[in-house]
Amino acid sequence: MNEIGLDSAGEGTAGRREAVLDVVLALLVEKGAAALTMTAVARRASCSKETLYKWFGDREGLLTETVRWQASKVRAGAYDRQHLDAGALRESLEGFAANWLTVISSETSVALNRIAIGQAETLGGIVLANGRFAIGERLKPLLLDARAAGLVAFDDAEEAFRTFFGLAGRDVQIRRLLGDRFAIDAAADARRAVDQFLALYGATKTPAMAG
Template identity: 85%
Template sequence: MSGIGLDSAGEEMTGRRGAVLDAVLALLVERGAAALTMAAVARRASCSKETLYKWFGDRDGLLSATVRWQASRVRAGAYDRQRLDAGSLRESLEGFAADWLNVIASETSVALNRVAIGQAGTLGGAVLANGRFAIGERLKPLLLDARSAGLIAFDDAEDAFRAFFGLVVRDVQIRRLLGDDFTLDAGADARRAVDQFLALYGATKTPARTG
């Protein structure tokens, strides 16, 4: 996230909006959806309600923007598609999976998902579009490049992504939503998920992880 006070007005605006969305997440965690009003957010973010309405439209727009902001924390790993090999594929997949686990298991994501469950027709759609579906579109280019490089084999990218989704997420999200405060080792879980994914889809020249 860009900081306030940089040369570009666009970067400053991004920083200010990000601070507002972080304030929304903090309020959801601390006080729940019932306390999330435009006035409460304005106080927490030290801005005016008029600014919130100008930027986000209404409370639903603010919540949808918050979903997108939280989902943006899951990033596809940077890689050189011309030099993609077994090691860089594994590294990218493990980094993506670890980021994903840390985000979905966080208190902020749990709070957002609980609100979305109660507003399945509005916010629930935003969570699907900017969560599971958007994340799939971020990962599929890596899967397709890896297939082109002969590192993995599959017929349909969506099917491959769904398998990866299941191996990474497992029951983590539902347990968090139901209040199970278990210890998550995102790095170890990510490595296990990638091991299992490559066992299912890895081409013969993709070596097993060592160590």
């Protein structure tokens, strides 16, 4: 049991909130959405339900923060926008793709997405807004800075992102959701995706050619 002593001194810190979210992820993987109640989370986290309601509002708020916490693990990578060159762009894109592949193929992401599919009316929007859409907004600034630096050419950042997203993810997520536990090489898949993306959108391509 993952006991984190949330009712001890220091209650309310970011680290303790994140520990609760990790408990939620563990419960989703182990027992599914039906077992995810405020009582179950409080028991596993060794805290009071009052603490959970104070921090997250209700079960939907708790799930929303859990999705955000899982999505925050996908990062675009650090780069100096004033000195962005081809090498730095490739490194950032590969880092993003490898990181994203690792996250979406994890048991926790699979559990979250299965819940969202099964409860699309209430949870689908939460997962989209805090997962896919938030991640897109995290990477687009890199693409726009790369365009400004003359490294890539495209007319629409969303369309460019969707292309990269598809090249990186391929059928990984759907196969994971359907129970296929095939092995992935995130680093190798990320390099391939970046090669293909730059072949489409590299500075030698015009936006019309990329489209």
